[in-house]
Amino acid sequence: MYSKMKCSTIKLGFIGVMTALCVSSNYLLIGVLNVKFMDLFVFVSGYVMGSFAGALVGVLTWLVYGTLNPYGFNLPTLIATCIGESLYGIVAGVLPKFESNVSSATSAVVVEKRFWKTNLKIGTIGFLLTFVYDLFTNIVTGTVFEIPLVPYIITGIPFTITHEMSNFFFFFFGCNVLINAIQKIGILRR
Amino acid sequence: MAQKNIFTWTSLGFLCVFIVAMSFGAYYYTEYIKYQQLYSKTLKELQKYDRYVFVNILIDYGNSTKEWHNNTLIVRGADLLNATRIVSEVNYTRGTYGAFVTHINFVGGDPNTYWLWYSWNSTSSNWDFGPVACDAHILSEGETVAWIYTKF
Numbered sequence: 001m002y003s004k005m006k007c008s009t010i011k012l013g014f015i016g017v018m019t020a021l022c023v024s025s026n027y028l029l030i031g032v033l034n035v036k037f038m039d040l041f042v043f044v045s046g047y048v049m050g051s052f053a054g055a056l057v058g059v060l061t062w063l064v065y066g067t068l069n070p071y072g073f074n075l076p077t078l079i080a081t082c083i084g085e086s087l088y089g090i091v092a093g094v095l096p097k098f099e100s101n102v103s104s105a106t107s108a109v110v111v112e113k114r115f116w117k118t119n120l121k122i123g124t125i126g127f128l129l130t131f132v133y134d135l136f137t138n139i140v141t142g143t144v145f146e147i148p149l150v151p152y153i154i155t156g157i158p159f160t161i162t163h164e165m166s167n168f169f170f171f172f173f174g175c176n177v178l179i180n181a182i183q184k185i186g187i188l189r190r
Numbered sequence: 191m192a193q194k195n196i197f198t199w200t201s202l203g204f205l206c207v208f209i210v211a212m213s214f215g216a217y218y219y220t221e222y223i224k225y226q227q228l229y230s231k232t233l234k235e236l237q238k239y240d241r242y243v244f245v246n247i248l249i250d251y252g253n254s255t256k257e258w259h260n261n262t263l264i265v266r267g268a269d270l271l272n273a274t275r276i277v278s279e280v281n282y283t284r285g286t287y288g289a290f291v292t293h294i295n296f297v298g299g300d301p302n303t304y305w306l307w308y309s310w311n312s313t314s315s316n317w318d319f320g321p322v323a324c325d326a327h328i329l330s331e332g333e334t335v336a337w338i339y340t341k342f
Contacts, residue, residue, distance in 0.1 A: 131206075
């Protein structure tokens, strides 16, 4: 029971640290529209600690960042971003079950020859997740503010592309490395 | 199994490329429609000015002082005299062959010195002497004319 509690405490601590990392990086990059490390960190959290932990990091991050935001606060949009962000964590949590080439919690060392191939797969997943997230949040925002959806989505394309491409590069270069670094700590178990 | 895996990831990769391409296509298509509408609206606005033409008028006072009045807007069919009166103070008399300008911007009346008008010939790149009185010459779109205070 003590080991279960220990794991739970470690998990909570990890969630807290990752949430703080997401929130602080968001505020640091607030001047750069739609370029954020948050999605990468939420994905890594989900991959390392499971879907629930990843989703929780996403939701907690948005509860802080979405409320205390210089661009304003809107409850339906906040709910949509919480749900959208948790998607990164949820997908990351189920990913190891389907993909053996991506670093799993049981193997700490990535085979070097598969490194870039793995990165490309993670980058692709990041891109598609970002596409779904942007589409979902744009639909919700457009519906809430009663803006015609198709023109609203098309007008937002430059920001969407920026978000998707930046996340592709962050996931491509950073995800595998981060996962390995966290797993090498050794005390974290799913 | 490995082949199926490669196929799946390749398809996902192409899906990403497709999303980017469709996004750019949709965005630039809407931009095209927007600017096409703006262009049509501008053309309709410009039709209001169909009754007007732009001309260029030079006033040379003969002492190296020159005034250019480029892109002067005048009513289509206006003569040189009326166009000159838009850009300057003109004194003239009526003679047998038409209006004779005596002063432009209070300059005139000197012995053996008269205001002559010329039209720019773009073919020969030279000024052509005005063949008729200034009130008989109807200005055309984009024409360049000059009043030169000439001493004989």
